[in-house]
Every structure is written in structure tokens, then in C-alpha cells.
Amino acid sequence: MSNDSIKYWTAFYTKPRNEKKVAERLSDRGFEMYCPTRTVLKQWSDRKKKVKEPLFTSYVFAQVTEIERQEILQDQGIVNSVFWLGKPVVIRDKEIQGIINFLNEFPDSEGLNTLVEEGDKIEITEGPLKGEAGELLKIKGNKLILSIESIGFSLVAEVARSKVKLAS
Secondary structure (H helix, E strand, C coil), X not given: CCCCCCCEXXXXXXXCCCHHHXXXXXXXXXXXXXXXXXXXXXXXXXXXXXXXXXXXXXXXXXXXXXXXXXXXXXXXXXXXXXXXXXXXXXXXXXXXXXXXXXXXXXCCCCCCCCCCCCCCEEEECCCCCCXXXXXXEEEECCEEEEEEEECCXXXXXXXXXXXXEECC
């Protein structure tokens, strides 16, 4: 941004599982933060409970000036600003409002990482195959077909997009 006093919406990468804590901590310090959440029914061994979890893992949004953006980068839970073409990403007000309106109408929505391509190495994050890694063979809508190599043979599994991440 050329003018340091103009406020704009931008996004920040957070440490894993820090989205809500970061947004709350920075809001308490006076920053205008937004961490979109969805309602999920979690199953424990003895009970089920509805919990709010971030819609976009490892992202929070803030309406800031350039000086405020620099201050937010000092927070212990922030990894970096999200950049587009070498500059901090600018998100239009109507896009943030669109997310808010959508989540008000569909509170159990799911955010999908669309940045996966056939041939990517993927790690399963939930379910009976949690922790297994494999190669993405095919994308079928919201499902991914993975080739998982373990114990000397290949297993092909169909896994929901929401239950995988890019392997590191």
C-alpha cells in the first residue's frame, strides 16, 4: 500500500492450530481481526460435542494500515503475511462480508484446499489412515484418490479433501 494510513483487509499465515487464539489475542490488543469458523460435531470416546473450528486452516484476516500490519507480524502466533505478486494481499470488503454472510447462512460449511494437483504428495490428517502419506492419483469432486505405499504394497484409497494436507 502506498499510503500508510489507509485501512485494508489482508490475510496472515498462523502457526498450526493458532488461528482462534491469534485472532482473540490481537482483537484484545485493538486490531480488527476476523477468523471465520464453522460448527463441527466432534466425537470423543464418551461423548459428542459441537465445536467451532477455523474454516481456513492457518489463516486469519485483519483490517489494518501498513503500520498495523507490521505490528501484527510481531505476534508469536503469526508466521507471515500472505503475499500476492510480491505485495501483501488486499482483500475487498465485499469478499470478507460475503464470507460472513455465507457462514451465517451455512455455519457448518467446509473450506477446501484447492491447491492440490495430481502427482502431489499428500498426507492423510483424519480417519483410520491418519498419518499415512501417498501420491494424489486423481481428483473426483471433493474426493481424492491416493496411492498409499506402506508395508511393501500399494493401497488405493478415496479420501475427502478436508482430511488431507500436502506432505512436507
